[in-house]
Amino acid sequence: xxxxxxxxxxxxxxxxxxxxxxxxxxxxxxxxxxxxxxxxxxxxxxxxxxxxxxxxxxxxxxxxxxxxxxxxxxxxxxxxxxxxxxxxxxxxxxxxxxxxxxxxxxxxxxxxxxxxxxxxxxxxxxxxxxxxxxxxxxxxxxxxxxxxxxxxxxxxxxxxxxxxxxxxxxxxxxxxxxxxxxxxxxxxxxxxxxxxxxxxxxxxxxxxxxxxxxxxxxxxxxxxxxxxxxxxxxxxxxxxxxxxxxxxxxxxxxxxxxxxxxxxxxxxxxxxxxxxxxxxxxxxxxxxxxxxxxxxxxxxxxxxxxxxxxxxxxxxxxxxxxxxxxxxxxxxxxxxxxxxxxxxxxxxxxxxxxxxxxxxxxxxxxxxxxxxxxxxxxxxxxxxxxxxxxxxxxxxxxxxxxxxxxxxxxxxxxxxxxxxxxxxxxxxxxxxxxxxxxxxxxxxxxxxxxxxxxx
Amino acid sequence: xxxxxxxxxxxxxxxxxxxxxxxxxxxxxxxxxxxxxxxxxxxxxxxxxxxxxxxxxxxxxxxxxxxxxxxxxxxxxxxxxxxxxxxxxxxxxxxxxxxxxxxxxxxxxxxxxxxxxxxxxxxxxxxxxxxxxxxxxxxxxxxxxxxxxxxxxxxxxxxxxxxxxxxxxxxxxxxxxxxxxxxxxxxxxxxxxxxxxxxxxxxxxxxxxxxxxxxxxxxxxxxxxxxxxxxxxxxxxxxxxxxxxxxxxxxxxxxxxxxxxxxxx
Numbered sequence: 195x196x197x198x199x200x201x202x203x204x205x206x207x208x209x210x211x212x213x214x215x216x217x218x219x220x221x222x223x224x225x226x227x228x229x230x231x232x233x234x235x236x237x238x239x240x241x242x243x244x245x246x247x248x249x250x251x252x253x254x255x256x257x258x259x260x261x262x263x264x265x266x267x268x269x270x271x272x273x274x275x276x277x278x279x280x281x282x283x284x285x286x287x288x289x290x291x292x293x294x295x296x297x298x299x300x301x302x303x304x305x306x307x308x309x310x311x312x313x314x315x316x317x318x319x320x321x322x323x324x325x326x327x328x329x330x331x332x333x334x335x336x337x338x339x340x341x342x343x344x345x346x347x348x349x350x351x352x353x354x355x356x357x358x359x360x361x362x363x364x365x366x367x368x369x370x371x372x373x374x375x376x377x378x379x380x381x382x383x384x385x386x387x388x389x390x391x392x393x394x395x396x397x398x399x400x401x402x403x404x405x406x407x408x409x410x411x412x413x414x415x416x417x418x419x420x421x422x423x424x425x426x427x428x429x430x431x432x433x434x435x436x437x438x439x440x441x442x443x444x445x446x447x448x449x450x451x452x453x454x455x456x457x458x459x460x461x462x463x464x465x466x467x468x469x470x471x472x473x474x475x476x477x478x479x480x481x482x483x484x485x486x487x488x489x490x491x492x493x494x495x496x497x498x499x500x501x502x503x504x505x506x507x508x509x510x511x512x513x514x515x516x517x518x519x520x521x522x523x524x525x526x527x528x529x530x531x532x533x534x535x536x537x538x539x540x541x542x543x544x545x546x547x548x549x550x551x552x553x554x555x556x557x558x559x560x561x562x563x564x565x566x567x568x569x570x571x572x573x574x575x576x577x578x579x580x581x582x583x584x585x586x587x588x589x590x591x592x593x594x595x596x597x598x599x600x601x602x603x604x605x606x607x608x609x610x611x612x613x614x615x616x617x618x619x620x621x622x623x624x625x626x627x628x629x630x631x632x633x634x635x636x637x638x639x640x641x642x643x644x645x646x647x648x649x
Numbered sequence: 650x651x652x653x654x655x656x657x658x659x660x661x662x663x664x665x666x667x668x669x670x671x672x673x674x675x676x677x678x679x680x681x682x683x684x685x686x687x688x689x690x691x692x693x694x695x696x697x698x699x700x701x702x703x704x705x706x707x708x709x710x711x712x713x714x715x716x717x718x719x720x721x722x723x724x725x726x727x728x729x730x731x732x733x734x735x736x737x738x739x740x741x742x743x744x745x746x747x748x749x750x751x752x753x754x755x756x757x758x759x760x761x762x763x764x765x766x767x768x769x770x771x772x773x774x775x776x777x778x779x780x781x782x783x784x785x786x787x788x789x790x791x792x793x794x795x796x797x798x799x800x801x802x803x804x805x806x807x808x809x810x811x812x813x814x815x816x817x818x819x820x821x822x823x824x825x826x827x828x829x830x831x832x833x834x835x836x837x838x839x840x841x842x843x844x845x846x847x848x849x850x851x852x853x854x855x856x857x858x859x860x861x862x863x864x865x866x867x868x869x870x871x872x873x874x875x876x877x878x879x880x881x882x883x884x885x886x887x888x889x890x891x892x893x894x895x896x897x898x899x900x901x902x903x904x905x906x907x908x909x910x911x912x913x914x
Contacts, residue, residue, distance in 0.1 A: 334666075342666075342712040342713065343712060344712055344713070344714050401662050401663070402662075402663070402714065402715075402718060407714070407717070407718050409662065409693075409694070549905065549909065555780070555781070555782075555813075555909060556667070556780075556813045556815060556858075556859070557813070557859070558667040558668030558671070558813060558858045558859050558860055559667075559668060560668070561668030561669075561670050561671030561674070561860045561863070562665075562668050562670055562671075580905070581901065581905070582901075583894075583897045583898040583900075583901040583902075584864070584898050584901070584902070586894055586897075586898070587863050587864065587894050587895060587898040588671075588863075590894050590895075591671070591674050591675060591678055591863060592674075596894070
């Protein structure tokens, strides 16, 4: 009975919220539903015949979920998933409720893919036993919210310890993530074996051996603290891969690599640039392969995936193009910069820095992002957002030619300035933090340049 | 020929949590703009490096793990560091670095990580994390910063510092350590919104990151002036720089500190 009332209220809240155009109605319905029926997630998730997959970690949750959903859907599974960052308990409850009948006895889907905020993981595994849990990577992100990185790891650890039956996919190239095996033995490792090296010098978040605290030695560092590593003291090293990528070919437009597991070898091509997107694709493919989905299905469906909400998303504006590259933390920012430098062409940039809760209220991280790698590439630049002045200051100390940089705090006016900087046929590269991206999207939506406010 | 100063960046790999690189790059650039060559040497665990040629030392904040890793190594250098601090060596220590320059840090598990006692202060883990934008007024301590007879020309253009704090440690100052400043907005050393940071001779400790020096260029220049005087025994004549970008970021941060929420979790 409670489920029925909860579902009813949630559906009404969703409808009202949509009608009132207050956004997608992705969290309020779930918040209400969980208040009325605290067990709603457990009840509804258990209706899914193929169970649920949880995706957590700092970067890549949304894109990986999208990719995995695409592969599973190509395999004729009806997938339900939460989207656009509603990754707290209430967002998952909303999604389940929205896809179930009123009584909560039937759910319109075969399998659930949920991205879950790192700190929310223990709450979720208390409520359900997932079929699979994926931990993408752990980078410094919004420390003001979670405290510290090792703390985040132990929070995820406590969550996966609770569900020994779940298969846990861990990024072997991330020492901190790889070390989570101590909480759950039912592990599959994915990672990259290649000779690529990052251009970046800084922003290494986790450099010491988790076993003995000695500094790790990197044979190859791909980005941040991801790579092929070994502890010279205790011998701990990158675990053997169950699912791996090699022979990487990266460009500003797309990425290609060889994907392999046991005796399977598949050429993987994705329409998204950036090494981190290859990690996302690898994680999605690994889970699909574990579920015994055919190699050709994986290969064909992953090739068609386009960017998630604001992540390398391209928007056509007449004959001009706008490329949205969400930046959230130093490593992510540096990675975006490295990706833009694959070709050495000068680029017009539009950078936006907000410091609301969802962005992280501490903006220190911009000093750890290697804007120094961008100054040679920057043509004209516009900075905006609540903390635009800090961004401008960062550019000054990264040796940007400030004669080419304009500051305009009003986002809409800043967008127009940035657009005026480019010619027909050219691309404007936009790097916003999360809430700045939402603001920008709303403007594009109001100008009928993008179809929806949320996915 | 340009005059030269040397900065020793302690444990850049382990103590680098909150944009500390911004402090280094600010000192580097501002020296450069004053035609001073700033050499930066990185001191990692077990590196054997003396401090004879060093003018400024910098130690940033780290995670608990990072602090534990370097605590012993720092302790092994304590005598050398303290000897130079007594002779006027300039030091900037942030957050975890500030704590380790005190007598000890007592963790939530009651484990005591010994510090090197440059500052007469100690830190205990608090129940809450204190997080938010901070404004500090350093006018009082600024008066004592410089022996004015030796620096007839130097006048800091401002005495406010802006930054961001994120710490659970509560630091209690003893008689031999003066606070860096008074809190105008924020939690400060003990979470009681009274005092921020610590000063002993030319050594400074603070919880402010954000990063600290880019948005407070007068404080960066102050550190440079102190280091220069100690090395060359004359007051450095700093050119007036165009700090309009720095000042507008400082003022935006002042405004944001008044409007944004602070939290303790």
